[in-house]
Amino acid sequence: MPLKTILVHLETEAQALAVTQVAIGLAKTHAAHLIGLHVVPDPFISAAVPPEVVGELLDAQRNANLAGAKRIGETFNVALAQANVPFEWQAIEAHFESAASIVIRQGNAADLVVLGQPDRSINLIEGIATPEEVMLGLGRPVVIVPNKPSVTTIGQRVLLGWNGNRESARAAFDALPFLQKAESVRLLAAGRPHGAHWGGIRDDAAPTGAIVAALARHGVRASVATTEAGPAEVASALLAQAKEHRSDLIVMGGYGHWRMREIVFGGATHGILEHATIPVLMSH
Numbered sequence: 001m002p003l004k005t006i007l008v009h010l011e012t013e014a015q016a017l018a019v020t021q022v023a024i025g026l027a028k029t030h031a032a033h034l035i036g037l038h039v040v041p042d043p044f045i046s047a048a049v050p051p052e053v054v055g056e057l058l059d060a061q062r063n064a065n066l067a068g069a070k071r072i073g074e075t076f077n078v079a080l081a082q083a084n085v086p087f088e089w090q091a092i093e094a095h096f097e098s099a100a101s102i103v104i105r106q107g108n109a110a111d112l113v114v115l116g117q118p119d120r121s122i123n124l125i126e127g128i129a130t131p132e133e134v135m136l137g138l139g140r141p142v143v144i145v146p147n148k149p150s151v152t153t154i155g156q157r158v159l160l161g162w163n164g165n166r167e168s169a170r171a172a173f174d175a176l177p178f179l180q181k182a183e184s185v186r187l188l189a190a191g192r193p194h195g196a197h198w199g200g201i202r203d204d205a206a207p208t209g210a211i212v213a214a215l216a217r218h219g220v221r222a223s224v225a226t227t228e229a230g231p232a233e234v235a236s237a238l239l240a241q242a243k244e245h246r247s248d249l250i251v252m253g254g255y256g257h258w259r260m261r262e263i264v265f266g267g268a269t270h271g272i273l274e275h276a277t278i279p280v281l282m283s284h
Helices: 013-030 051-081 099-107 130-137 166-174 209-217 231-245 267-275
Strands: 005-009 033-040 087-093 112-116 142-145 157-162 184-190 222-227 249-253 256-259 262-265 280-283
Touching: 005 013, 005 099, 013 033, 013 051, 013 112, 013 142, 033 051, 033 099, 051 087, 087 099, 099 112, 099 130, 112 130, 130 142, 157 166, 157 231, 166 209, 166 249, 166 280, 184 209, 184 231, 209 222, 222 231, 231 249, 231 267, 267 280
Parallel strands: 005 033, 005 112, 033 087, 112 142, 157 184, 157 249, 184 222, 249 280
Antiparallel strands: 142 280, 256 262
């Protein structure tokens, strides 16, 4: 299915320009409508603040948040002014709702959602950053852009992580609009040391014949590489293979689940979220 609607969530001023530039490149490549979104967070005041100044501080913080939203919107609109891409801008105040839930609600009506790399310094609940919660809760693929991306145009040389499980299958087919336009696609099949178990598959690398044939029927020719890395080493193997392949996009399944008030991620997902220097398309 072609990409016709792309939503880009701009969470911080520091990330706004870099994430917008990647989103513009995607919108141009796929002839898509681009929607920019910023969720204006609710003001937060510590319980230790004297009651007589709470109202004044809440007003000041809300005004500061609105001013920040205006600057982010200006960054987006200026970047789009000469981009020749159909676009719109949305700034939505949270009103006691999490930023992630608003992005999920808006993003479920898009073909693709673009996010910045998790910022550990803001909006954290039990260490959870908005992009992580969105990736797990959204019914659409996401592209996560590093804080300092080494590329702005992505999808020419794609690395597809594969282990034969549900999430990697979802990611592979969600990424078809990218894979079909790419000049080079490499599939990295993640295996285990001999005799080990991973996902119930006993052979030493995830089977690739069926997925390579299926992609070929969609017009995608993929070369295959294999690694015997276990779950904890897959992120390093993906990043090393991306460097060797000169990839500008990694495609992989996003593995994780909620446990009480925290997200438990698979080793590969966590490692890529933390250390990727090129954009990553993830599907959960």
